[in-house]
Amino acid sequence: MKRFSVLWVDDEIDLLKSHLMFLEDRNYRVETCNSGQDALEAVREQPFDIVFLDENMPGLSGLETLTELKRIDASLPVVMITKNEEESIMEEAIGSKIADYLIKPVNPNQILLSLKKNLDHSRLVSEKTTAGYQQEFRKIAMDLSMVRTHEEWAELYRKLIFWELQLESIEDRSMFEILESQKSEANQQFGKFIEREYPDWISGEYGPVMSHTLFRQWVAPVLEQGPTLLLVIDNLRYDQWFAFEDVLSPYYRKTSERSYYSILPTATQYARNAIFSGLMPLDMEKRHPEWWKNDTDQGGKNLHEADFLKAQIGRLGLDLDWEYHKISSLKQGRNLAQQFRTLKGKDLVAVVYNFVDMLSHARTEMDVIKELASDDKAYRSLALSWFKNSPLLAIIQEAQALGFRLVITTDHGTINVKQPSKVIGDRDTSLNLRYKTGRSLTYEDKEVLAATRPEELRLPSITMSSSFIFAKNDFFFAYPNNYNHYVSYYRNTYQHGGISLEEMVVPFIVLDPR
Structure with a gap:
């Protein structure tokens, strides 16, 4: 195990000998300084893994020393130790990106906990995560042999995604490879399940909520509760939703999360048209031949989603003041964000946002995107980076300010x-x-x-x-x-x-x- 180096800066360092011996006994190498100036010279001369810094020292104060330390090495963790409990001191230290804040008198175990949190965090998380997945691996393997229903498959898939997100941040690549193998096995079994069950789902005998029943069964009941922004992000995978979720937490609180099944083909012209029409593709062709186009027909295949939605709202007998918007460019997204306040009072605002789908196609066609999104982890990261800086987030913020309930879904995922x-x-x-x-x-x-x-x-x-x-x-x-x-x-x-x-x-x- 690596022996971490600690720099402890305190003008009364002689009073801390018991603390220093405690850390030395636990294999930490500790250097000491009596002043902020000495600390800056020490950090320039040799690398340290962490600094414990007294806030109240003669000469350079703790906060002044902190500022200079960050200029020398912005990534160096600094733990502020102080007798001063003034809120302004805490805020300034936290604003300077300290690693921890301890109030004197500190006991050795507080120091050890701070070290573990800041230096051993990755190792401890890695060990805990690996042990957790090793235990869960056997249960998932058993579930794979026993899963029989669409609910069980959805739950198993969410469990696999959970462990994928947990394992992607640790250094044990072997565990991640085992999970990938388990996902592949799950998809093999899932293919057999769909081949066996899907025809009966379509005949209406039983089955999950699917693209063509989604609006009637799940969206319409939400509309009864008040103004709603229905956001259909084309091509959004479940793991990408998990990545986006924390970004929304300052604005929205999740009240429910469910899974539905995309129809086959899991392609935009079929699945998304089915959402807005409330019909399967053959029924769309028969009822609305002026709007439906087959694969070999010329022209856009999703040009009549608003028409399909209007027809479905009419069939369901819903009395709604609603609008539909499709966003396929940065300019369109910005325009909707700027104008969203004009939609106040609408019962339903339906927005189709195409970015993730465009990212998927760019991943195929552009070498630079292939490099940036070389695997699922990088693909998630790229989508998250876009989301944080996109007009879509601005639209969501505007919707929150107007009191809109938010529904986020998609037409299908991607593999x-x-x-x-x-x-x-x-x-x-x-x-x-x-x-x-x-x-x-x-x-x-x-x-x-x-x-x-x-x-x-x-x-x-x-x-x-x-x-x-x-x-x-x-x-x-x-x-x-x-x-x-x-x-x-x-x-x-x-x-x-x-x-x-x-x-x-x-x-x-x-x-x-x-």
């Missing part, structure tokens, strides 16, 4: 694809990497869910003989032509449209303004 799956289709076959629709598709049976009769899944057919296939786990479809180049280009990119926990199990969060 990092790693395994190619060969597929052959004609020239009219759709282009998505996680699902295909077309005629005479040739594919690897074990790697896909095939719907040879699309109408059974309430999906439209491009032709009489069209079928759908959906990639399972982390497979992505690749054509035999120019296969190696295609695989190299798309491997380790984020895609959606298929069957995985990441794509299908998505969050629905209700928050009240603080």
Whole structure:
């Protein structure tokens, strides 16, 4: 174990010999100084892991010494020790980013606790987290063999995300690799579960809340409680929501968190249109052929979400004063943030925010984004950085000021694809990497869910003989032509449209303004 070096600065250091001996006995190397000036010279001459600094000293005061220490090494942890309990002193010290603040007289165990918190924190957290996951690993493995319902799958997925976020901050890479293996196994079993259960869900016999039932079952009851901002962040993964959650805590308090299931294909033109229309794709095509477009049709596939929403609100008999906004650029986001106060009095403001979806596509197409978001951890970090500085956060702040309840959800998630799956289709076959629709598709049976009769899944057919296939786990479809180049280009990119926990199990969060 590393022997940490401590610099203790106090004009009455001779009175602290028992404390110094206590730390030496516990393998800390302690250097001492009697003044702030001596402390600055010591820090310039040799590195220290932490400084204990008396606040009330002749010459340079503790706060003056603190300022100079931070100029020499901004990352050096400094613990202020003082007899003075004045609030202004505490605030100034905290504002100068001290590591801890102790009131005299201090006992040796207080000092030891501060050292553990500041120097051993990472090791202790790592050991505790590793031990916790090792215990949980066996339970998750047992759950995987016993999970039978959509509720159990959603709970298992949230548990896997929890441990992923816990393990990403520790240095034991082996534990993280074990979790990745467990996630992969979970997706394999989940694919079998969906293949077995999904047709019955669509027939209406039983099943979870899904894209086409979300508004009626979960959004409409929230609207009865007062003005609501419905925020649909395209392509938002559950782990990204967990990363965003703390940023919202100064403005909103979470009142409920539930999971719903995206329909297949887990792609925007299907899943998001289903949310706003309250219909499955085949029913959209039949009822509103003027608004629905199939994969091979020209033009935008999500241009009529407001029309679909208006029709659904009418069918549900809701008397609402509402507006719909789609944000696909920085300028549009800023404009809505600046104008949001004009929406006061609306019962419902529905906002589709496309940034995370654009980030996913940029991750595929731009080398710089590939470097910045090389894995799930980096992808989360990049999305969080955007969120903290985005017009979306400004919109949420404006909504909070007006007393809007907030609903955050998405149309589908996305998965990092790693395994190619060969597929052959004609020239009219759709282009998505996680699902295909077309005629005479040739594919690897074990790697896909095939719907040879699309109408059974309430999906439209491009032709009489069209079928759908959906990639399972982390497979992505690749054509035999120019296969190696295609695989190299798309491997380790984020895609959606298929069957995985990441794509299908998505969050629905209700928050009240603080």
